[in-house]
Structure formats: structure tokens, C-alpha cells
Amino acid sequence: MDSEGLDLVFQPxxxxxxxxxxxxxxxxxxxxASAPWQRPDCFIRLAEREGLxxxxxxxxxxxxxRQLARLPAQTRxxxxxxxxxxxxxxxxxxxxxxxxxxLLSSRPHPKLMFxxxxxxxIHQLSVVRKGFEALSHYGIDLSLDDFLCGHATLNLxxxxxxxxIKIDKRDVARLGTPAGYGxxxxxxxxxxxxxxxxxxxxxxxxxxxQALRALGCDSAQGFWLSRPLPLAEVVTLIGQLH
Ligand code: G
Ligand code: G
Ligand code: G
Ligand code: NA
Ligand code: MN
Numbered sequence: 001m002d003s004e005g006l007d008l009v010f011q012p013x014x015x016x017x018x019x020x021x022x023x024x025x026x027x028x029x030x031x032x033a034s035a036p037w038q039r040p041d042c043f044i045r046l047a048e049r050e051g052l053x054x055x056x057x058x059x060x061x062x063x064x065x066r067q068l069a070r071l072p073a074q075t076r077x078x079x080x081x082x083x084x085x086x087x088x089x090x091x092x093x094x095x096x097x098x099x100x101x102x103l104l105s106s107r108p109h110p111k112l113m114f115x116x117x118x119x120x121x122i123h124q125l126s127v128v129r130k131g132f133e134a135l136s137h138y139g140i141d142l143s144l145d146d147f148l149c150g151h152a153t154l155n156l157x158x159x160x161x162x163x164x165i166k167i168d169k170r171d172v173a174r175l176g177t178p179a180g181y182g183x184x185x186x187x188x189x190x191x192x193x194x195x196x197x198x199x200x201x202x203x204x205x206x207x208x209x210q211a212l213r214a215l216g217c218d219s220a221q222g223f224w225l226s227r228p229l230p231l232a233e234v235v236t237l238i239g240q241l242h
Contacts, residue, residue, distance in 0.1 A: 006056070007031050008063055009228035012237060013083070013199060013221050016213045021238050023081035025115070025221060026064045027228050028056070044087060048120050053087040054096035060084060061100065065109055067231050076110060078238050083113040083143065088120040088128075097131040104138045113164060115143045118150025129160055136161060143199070147187065157194060165191050169202020172222070175211045188215050 006028045013023040030038050037043055047053045061084050068076060090096045091114075104112075114135070122128055132142045143164035144156060149171070156162070167187055174180025184200070191198045200212050203222025212220050226237060 005030065005032050006059060006063070008060065008067065008231070010231050010234045011221050011228035012226045012234055013081075013219050014225050015219050016209075016217050020242060021078070021080070021234075022219055023083060023113070024079055024234055025083040025228075026060060026085070028060050028085075040085075044085075044117075044119060048087055048089045051089075053089040053120075054093040054099075057084070057086050057090040058096060058099050058103075062103065065103070065107075068110055069107075071231075071235065075235050075238070078242065079110065079234070081113050081141075082110045083115050085117050085145065086114045087117055088122045091116055091128045091131060092122065092124045094127070094131075097134065100135065100140075101138060104140075109139075111139055111141075113141045113143050115145040115166065116156075116160075117145045122156070125156075125159055132161055146201075157190075157196070162194070162196055164197045164199060167198060167200040167217075169222070172200050172202045172208055172212075173204075175208050181211065184212075184217075185215050188217055192216075 009027050009029060010024040011027060012021045013025060014020065015022040028040050030043050033043065044053065044056070047056045064082065064084065068079070068082065114132075116128075132140075141163040142161055143166055144162055145166045146168040147165040148154070149168040157165070165187065167184060171180065171184055171187070175184055188198050197218040200217050200220040201222065203209050203212065203220045204224050206224065208222070209220060209224060229237070
């Protein structure tokens with residue numbers, strides 16, 4: 001895989017109470033590939049199997065920081081927190097963690113959140129914990145992506161310095177049913193008890209957005225709020241909203 005060829009899109013994240021943009025999630029796209037392989041779901045798993053996930057995640061981080069650095073300072077501040085997806089494979093890779101520290105200690109950077117994705121199991125929890133404790137000194141917060149939908153368990157919530165959980169779009173899609181609503185309410189309660197913030201993903205309807213606001217969810221992403229966009233279009237959107 002030629003990681004130089006990866007494109008980045010940025011999905012705005014909205015504060016549920018205010019309706020304003022409170023961050024962006026960086027999502028990789030592989031433009032040269034045939035249709036299904038353009039989706040990260042496909043190529044991240046391939047990268048994980050081939051041992052390329054740390055390189056890919058580092059490439060995305062570098063490229064995102066480069067793009068963000070070109071923005072005027074005021075615009076950069078308006079983007080608030082920048083979320084980067086980090087494979088569990090990368091989070092267990094000492095060289096990846098070292099490279100991130102090297103990258104961030106050498107230049108100013110935005111407030112970062114690393115979303116630990118559950119596409120691979122975590123065998124070395126202590127490596128991940130020490131890694132994220134070290135990264136917290138560089139202003140990087142840890143988010144658990146697709147919370148309780150993949151390999152990750154409740155155990156991670158207490159074993160790692162978690163600042164955010166992300167409710168997956170599969171759970172958001174079931175908000176309209178009593179059981180689904182109850183599950184999301186439970187996840188939000190759980191986070192509250194740990195003083196962890198909650199972001200819901202995959203909000204596609206006004207009803208879902210309103211339900212999440214009523215439940216006290218902190219922030220949300222989804223096609224109904226904004227699709228993932230090139231960075232310049234996110235800047236335009238923020239200019240229109242704020
Ligand atoms: O953008 P899309 O919805 O297709 O993303 C699918 C999944 O791929 C998401 O769960 C996201 O976490 C993951 N993903 C997107 N970009 C990256 C990346 O740069 N690194 C890793 N590890 N995962 C990513
Ligand atoms: O779980 P993860 O962060 O990897 O998922 C992000 C993925 O979900 C990205 O591929 C993004 O393009 C996609 N996505 C973002 N908003 C929505 C939405 O409202 N509905 C659906 N179905 N997918 C979404
Ligand atoms: O509210 P209405 O359905 O007219 O929404 C128009 C567009 O504005 C939608 O596509 C949606 O993405 C966006 N939108 C709806 N509600 C909110 C909100 O509370 N905050 C922000 N920033 N955008 C919203
Ligand atoms: Na993510
Ligand atoms: Mn997710």
C-alpha cells in the first residue's frame with residue numbers, strides 16, 4: 001500500500017447543547033483503490049494484518065497536522081479538538097508511540113484526541129496504558145471508539161485513562177426502539193459516573209439528534225449534522241454556523 005496516496009476528510013463534531021462545532025474527526029480515504037478498498041473499514045484491516053497500521057496512522061497524523069498548520073490561527077482554534085483514529089495495533093507499538101512523541105515535541109499542534117478503534121484485540125494492555133499516560137503529557141486525550149461494539153470491553157474503561165467514549169452508529173440507529181434507547185441511556189449514564197464525555201456517531205435524523213440531546217449526550221457526529229468534508233469545507237461550515 002502506498003500510504004502517500006491517502007486522502008483525508010474531516011467530519012465535524014457538534015456540541016449537543018449548543019449546536020456548534022466542537023471538533024473534527026480525521027478519516028482516511030484511499031483514492032487510488034477500487035471502490036470497496038477506498039473505505040478504511042477494508043484497508044485498515046489489511047494494514048493491520050500486514051503490520052502497516054502504525055505507519056498508516058502516523059502518516060495520517062502527520063498529514064493532518066500539516067494541513068491544519070496551514071490554516072490561520074483563529075480558524076485553527078475554532079476547530080477545537082482534532083480526533084485521530086489509532087488502531088489497537090498502533091497503540092501497542094512502542095515505535096509508533098515514540099514517533100508520535102517526537103512529532104509533537106518538535107512543533108506546536110492542536111489539542112488532539114486519539115480514538116482507539118476496536119478492529120483488533122488488545123493483548124498488551126499495560127503497553128497501551130503506559131503509552132497513553134505518556135501521550136497525555138503532550139495534550140493527547142484517549143477516546144474509545146465504537147464503545148462496547150467490538151473487541152473492547154468495559155474493562156478498558158477503568159484500565160486506561162479514558163476521556164471520551166464514542167457511541168457507535170449501530171447503537172444510534174436503534175435509538176427509536178425502547179431497547180435501543182435504553183442502551184444508549186445506559187452508556188451515557190456509565191460515562192457520567194466516570195466523568196467521561198460521550199460522543200454519538202452516525203446521527204442521520206433529527207429524531208436521533210433530539211433524543212441524544214434529551215439524554216444529555218455531550219457531542220455528536222453524523223450525516224444529518226455534516227458529512228466528512230475536505231478541511232477547506234469544514235472551515236467554510238464553521239464560518240457559516242458561528
Ligand atoms: O470513514 P469510514 O466511516 O469509512 O471509517 C471506517 C472506520 O475506519 C472508522 O471506524 C474509522 O475509525 C476507521 N478509520 C478511518 N481512518 C482511520 C485511520 O487513519 N486510522 C485507523 N486506524 N482507522 C481509521
Ligand atoms: O467508527 P468510526 O469512527 O470508524 O466510523 C466513522 C465512519 O462512519 C466513517 O467512515 C464515516 O464516513 C461514517 N459516518 C459518519 N457519519 C455517518 C452517518 O451519519 N451514517 C453512516 N452510516 N456513516 C457515517
Ligand atoms: O434543521 P434543519 O432540518 O433545517 O437542518 C438543516 C441542516 O442543518 C441539516 O442538514 C443539518 O445538518 C444542520 N443542522 C440541523 N440541526 C443543527 C444543529 O443543531 N446545529 C447545527 N450546527 N447544524 C444543524
Ligand atoms: Na473513529
Ligand atoms: Mn465509531
